[in-house]
Amino acid sequence: MSILPLGVIRMDTFRFPIAALAIAQVSLGACRSRETAQAAAAPQDRTVLATFPVGSPAGRTYELSVATCVARSCPVQVRLLDGTSVLDTLSLDWPLPSDKVDETSLDRTSGVGDPLDVSVQQQAWSAGAGEGTVRVAASTIALGDDLNGLLAHEVAGFDHVKRRHYLVVAERNKLRRAWTGTEGQGPYWSAAAGSGGGGKVQQLIYYRGFHNAAADQVDDLHVTRYTWGGEGRGLVEQSPPQGGFAVLLGPYRSVAAARRVQAEHADCLGDYWVLRAELFDVTSGPVVLAAVTATDSLAQAGRRATRECWPQARLSTGKLKPTPTAKE
Amino acid sequence: MPDITDSVGEPGAANKVHDVALVQAMLRVVKNAKSSPYLAGEYDGVYGGHTKTAIVDFQTDQKLIVKDGTEKLGVVSKGGPTLAKLSALVPAQYQTLRIMENTKTVYLESSAADTATSKAAVVTATLEPGFQTKVGQLVQLMFDQHKITLWLAKDGARRTFAEQAAQTKTFAGPGESNHNFGRAVDIGFKNFNWVQGNGTIKQDADWLNALEAVSAAKANAFWDARDAIALKTVGLFRLQFERVHLQAFDDSTVSTPRSLAKLLNTVGKMKWEPQYKCDLGYGGALFFVGTAKQIWAGNAVVTKTMIAQAMSAKLKKVVKDAEIKAQQLNDMKKALKADFELADQGWLKWVAVP
Numbered sequence: 049m050s051i052l053p054l055g056v057i058r059m060d061t062f063r064f065p066i067a068a069l070a071i072a073q074v075s076l077g078a079c080r081s082r083e084t085a086q087a088a089a090a091p092q093d094r095t096v097l098a099t100f101p102v103g104s105p106a107g108r109t110y111e112l113s114v115a116t117c118v119a120r121s122c123p124v125q126v127r128l129l130d131g132t133s134v135l136d137t138l139s140l141d142w143p144l145p146s147d148k149v150d151e152t153s154l155d156r157t158s159g160v161g162d163p164l165d166v167s168v169q170q171q172a173w174s175a176g177a178g179e180g181t182v183r184v185a186a187s188t189i190a191l192g193d194d195l196n197g198l199l200a201h202e203v204a205g206f207d208h209v210k211r212r213h214y215l216v217v218a219e220r221n222k223l224r225r226a227w228t229g230t231e232g233q234g235p236y237w238s239a240a241a242g243s244g245g246g247g248k249v250q251q252l253i254y255y256r257g258f259h260n261a262a263a264d265q266v267d268d269l270h271v272t273r274y275t276w277g278g279e280g281r282g283l284v285e286q287s288p289p290q291g292g293f294a295v296l297l298g299p300y301r302s303v304a305a306a307r308r309v310q311a312e313h314a315d316c317l318g319d320y321w322v323l324r325a326e327l328f329d330v331t332s333g334p335v336v337l338a339a340v341t342a343t344d345s346l347a348q349a350g351r352r353a354t355r356e357c358w359p360q361a362r363l364s365t366g367k368l369k370p371t372p373t374a375k376e
Numbered sequence: 377m378p379d380i381t382d383s384v385g386e387p388g389a390a391n392k393v394h395d396v397a398l399v400q401a402m403l404r405v406v407k408n409a410k411s412s413p414y415l416a417g418e419y420d421g422v423y424g425g426h427t428k429t430a431i432v433d434f435q436t437d438q439k440l441i442v443k444d445g446t447e448k449l450g451v452v453s454k455g456g457p458t459l460a461k462l463s464a465l466v467p468a469q470y471q472t473l474r475i476m477e478n479t480k481t482v483y484l485e486s487s488a489a490d491t492a493t494s495k496a497a498v499v500t501a502t503l504e505p506g507f508q509t510k511v512g513q514l515v516q517l518m519f520d521q522h523k524i525t526l527w528l529a530k531d532g533a534r535r536t537f538a539e540q541a542a543q544t545k546t547f548a549g550p551g552e553s554n555h556n557f558g559r560a561v562d563i564g565f566k567n568f569n570w571v572q573g574n575g576t577i578k579q580d581a582d583w584l585n586a587l588e589a590v591s592a593a594k595a596n597a598f599w600d601a602r603d604a605i606a607l608k609t610v611g612l613f614r615l616q617f618e619r620v621h622l623q624a625f626d627d628s629t630v631s632t633p634r635s636l637a638k639l640l641n642t643v644g645k646m647k648w649e650p651q652y653k654c655d656l657g658y659g660g661a662l663f664f665v666g667t668a669k670q671i672w673a674g675n676a677v678v679t680k681t682m683i684a685q686a687m688s689a690k691l692k693k694v695v696k697d698a699e700i701k702a703q704q705l706n707d708m709k710k711a712l713k714a715d716f717e718l719a720d721q722g723w724l725k726w727v728a729v730p
Binding site: 207210315 | 530541542544545546547548552553554555564581582583584585588589592595599615616617618619620621627628630631632673
């Protein structure tokens with residue numbers, strides 16, 4: 049992957065397989081080699097990475113950009129634009145550590161998109177090296193008939209990876225951070241994805257997991273489905289709460305037994321968690337290996353993928369029961 | 377025995393936040409004649425009316441105020457009778473209550489025996505010897521200064537390339553983690569006992585997850601205390617985003633790809649350049665042969681064309697793709713992995729390359 053200075057964005061290496069990602073569009077006006085008319089319109093205080101439609105009123109967009117660096121800190125910002133006029137600006141938590149920005153992509157293993165949706169290859173930008181690397185990606189999520197939110201992700205680190213997810217929403221002429229998903233210290237993992245799509249209003253599904261270090265303790269995993277609404281016009285947990293779907297292996301007699309199977313087939317079971325069987329509707333034993341997802345169809349696809357990798361695996365699919373919302 | 381650095385109460389007390397928190401925590405777990413704690417609310421390090429009342433009630437019940445002026449009503453002085461009595465009445469499990477300066481979280485002292493066990497684990501862990509010594513020093517100094525035992529987390533020392541390959545949810549493949557070369561540890565607060573606002577003891581995990589759930593700032597105070605020793609005294613380095621991790625070098629000044637390439641060139645049989653460019657053992661042009669994960673899995677990106685080109689240059693005659701047999705492709709993938717295996721075995725020879 050080449051390293052490009054800010055302001056020089058190359059688009060030829062990207063794929064856009066997901067309709068829900070909408071119109072991720074790099075501002076060519078930020079490229080110095082473009083025609084004078086376009087360059088004149090380019091903002092001087094930032095490099096535009098992509099723009100996304102707000103919905104209504106037409107002509108309003110979310111702009112994802114990187115502001116001028118100060119002391120090796122380059123703020124990642126979302127702007128609300130009306131045409132070319134900036135109505136409001138909001139910064140994400142983690143600035144990029146350098147003005148040398150790589151084009152890259154993020155997939156489900158990075159916490160972008162559904163955990164079992166292998167089609168996700170989301171356009172992203174990356175700066176820094178090693179554990180100081182920060183990557184940013186964004187896509188729209190349909191919150192209402194005429195309202196898109198911007199679901200942004202920052203993924204930091206290299207071996208030790210930390211993720212932060214943001215839902216930014218336009219309200220009149222202002223931007224509001226309507227929701228943030230954060231990870232604590234330690235082997236946490238999280239993912240945020242829009243689900244539904246196809247022109248319909250989407251849910252925001254938030255997955256939070258913790259890989260337990262103790263050999264005799266199960267992992268933690270929570271799936272929360274949010275919808276847009278309520279009197280405060282914000283994200284509200286779906287009522288009644290609904291869990292997720294899962295590909296299941298097991299049951300196993302003990303956590304250690306499940307972890308042993310996972311280790312023996314690590315190449316095939318990277319998406320799986322060691323969880324209590326009672327979290328699911330179809331298993332009886334104390335412990336299962338489970339890979340979770342938002343829909344039954346993705347669970348079925350995940351089952352097929354695991355079977356391709358490990359033909360002897362005795363797999364089933366089931367439903368993950370809703371769990372109480374964990375404290376943020 | 378719990379101790380304070382300065383006076384708490386009024387009038388005229390210093391009321392430093394850590395002293396207030398410690399006295400509050402003691403008043404939260406010492407009970408009066410009605411079996412109620414003297415301080416009913418949560419301890420928070422902020423001196424106020426509830427704390428004043430609790431101190432006065434305790435002093436009155438215990439008849440601690442005498443007319444010779446050795447202790448003022450409403451004041452807990454350092455080394456004074458009120459503190460001595462409070463300490464004496466603290467339940468046995470709280471006898472080692474302690475707090476760090478300018479923090480608000482009271483905790484229980486660890487033991488010298490635990491610290492010795494932890495240091496022994498560091499000694500037996502697979503680590504580069506110089507780094508290993510520093511980690512041992514950190515464990516001892518943390519106990520000496522704060523009576524806290526740090527522990528290596530599970531999989532927190534050197535990871536083999538195979539162990540790295542089994543890691544999910546990471547961008548780092550075999551040979552791409554600082555843990556693969558024995559110069560990094562994950563070292564945290566396993567079994568750390570801290571006192572919750574209501575006075576109950578909470579045993580935490582390596583990453584202080586329970587305390588962080590209450591307050592990230594409170595958890596960070598302990599990471600900062602660890603790092604004050606690790607970075608300034610011992611000479612280790614931390615990461616920006618994951619605090620449990622410490623390492624032997626400044627990550628921002630070292631190129632992981634260049635360092636791995638240097639190691640491969642030192643111990644391997646082929647010529648390597650960063651980002652997995654390799655001469656396939658023919659000494660000529662370099663070819664991109666895949667990712668670390670692909671190479672380690674035996675699935676290096678090698679084609680007959682690549683091998684033919686490399687052989688043509690070496691033999692100074694044209695070798696056609698069709699002349700390359702499937703077995704040669706497989707052998708090349710094994711040879712590439714073999715260099716990685718040599719790097720895994722020769723991890724001690726890794727050097728940091730800017």
